[in-house]
Amino acid sequence: MYSLVETKMHETNMKKWQHDMAMNKWQFFSNGSTTDTARIIVGWDKGVFDVVTGNGASYKDNPWVLMGDFNATMNPTDSKGGDPNWSRHKQAFGDCMHQAELHTVPYRGIKYTWHNGQQGEDTILKKLDWVIGNTAMANVWPNATAHFFPRSVSDHSSKMLQLRQDQFKPKPSFKFLNFWAEREDFIPQIARVWQVHIHGSPMFRFTSKLQLIKAHLKNWHKVNRSNISIRVAKAKADWDEAQLRLDADPIAEETILLERNKAKIYLRLSKDEEAFFKQRSRIQWLTLGDRNTTFFHRSLLHRKMRNRITCLEDGEGNIIHDQEGLGKVAVGYYRHLMNEETEQACWGSSARSNHSNQTAANELYGPHP
Numbered sequence: 001m002y003s004l005v006e007t008k009m010h011e012t013n014m015k016k017w018q019h020d021m022a023m024n025k026w027q028f029f030s031n032g033s034t035t036d037t038a039r040i041i042v043g044w045d046k047g048v049f050d051v052v053t054g055n056g057a058s059y060k061d062n063p064w065v066l067m068g069d070f071n072a073t074m075n076p077t078d079s080k081g082g083d084p085n086w087s088r089h090k091q092a093f094g095d096c097m098h099q100a101e102l103h104t105v106p107y108r109g110i111k112y113t114w115h116n117g118q119q120g121e122d123t124i125l126k127k128l129d130w131v132i133g134n135t136a137m138a139n140v141w142p143n144a145t146a147h148f149f150p151r152s153v154s155d156h157s158s159k160m161l162q163l164r165q166d167q168f169k170p171k172p173s174f175k176f177l178n179f180w181a182e183r184e185d186f187i188p189q190i191a192r193v194w195q196v197h198i199h200g201s202p203m204f205r206f207t208s209k210l211q212l213i214k215a216h217l218k219n220w221h222k223v224n225r226s227n228i229s230i231r232v233a234k235a236k237a238d239w240d241e242a243q244l245r246l247d248a249d250p251i252a253e254e255t256i257l258l259e260r261n262k263a264k265i266y267l268r269l270s271k272d273e274e275a276f277f278k279q280r281s282r283i284q285w286l287t288l289g290d291r292n293t294t295f296f297h298r299s300l301l302h303r304k305m306r307n308r309i310t311c312l313e314d315g316e317g318n319i320i321h322d323q324e325g326l327g328k329v330a331v332g333y334y335r336h337l338m339n340e341e342t343e344q345a346c347w348g349s350s351a352r353s354n355h356s357n358q359t360a361a362n363e364l365y366g367p368h369p
Helices: 011-020 088-099 135-140 178-182 186-194 202-224 228-248 253-281 293-307 323-365
Strands: 002-010 026-030 037-045 065-069 107-109 129-133 145-148 159-162
Touching: 002 011, 011 026, 011 037, 065 159, 129 159, 135 293, 178 186, 178 253, 186 202, 228 253
Parallel strands: 107 145
Antiparallel strands: 002 037, 026 037, 065 129, 145 159
């Protein structure tokens, strides 16, 4: 489904436009029947969803995108020129986004997508054009990027949404998961690995044991807690089946014990799942126990899209977009930075050493004439 505004299309051209867009099986609605030209056109694929009857898949379960001129800014920094005050009514757009659980897609190119066409002190620039998606869209296309191009004949920037998945997958770093420490067998496992005898210096033994613990925890997590959401769903299905067996034979000791065991497994995995997504979402102001996993998962998706770096400028002024290139630029920048700091530290250390030596010589032999 999509909608177009300010089209100014004559009703007689609707059929031709529909044919040229290869949307003959779509259904369209516009205000062209009440005006000379259609300024609002809404279209939808009846095979997926019918706006009139409401039949079809739920809009919350399917990825969808809104993109265009919303005639509203999100933050005070989205405007240059004009009234500098951030009035209360300007907060409505951001509040609506939050309540509808929508997010802005990371973008490249022009920030201020609208220009009032004036010059000097009368110039006003604003970001009024947005590309907005729902949670399902972030799940299906986590690397989606919007492109806003320089304005030409219009006072608005043209835009394009790129959904291509990035093929570059960096090696994941090791992360300690807090819920590991809540298990009863956590300390005994760590103690058993730590007691492994290793030859070498104290520092070598220490770092080697840390590496062994890291490898052990990664393997333990892979066997017992990886794909945690899938494991929770499987545990819930097993518990449901055990309840059905108990319902059919409620006094059998075997079915009673089986149902209790499956319930404990499901509840333990559910708690682990919630703690896992809470840690990843970095939200600390909700307490565990209320099954807020969906909220944490959604927050994680929004944070990833908000914080994702889409481009960097290298030392020669080139704009880099691909993920592998971004990594090289970042590593090169900090390597250069660390080299400069090392050189300064060495120079400072040498200067302090020379100063200390001269001071000691002065104290022994007096100042040099």
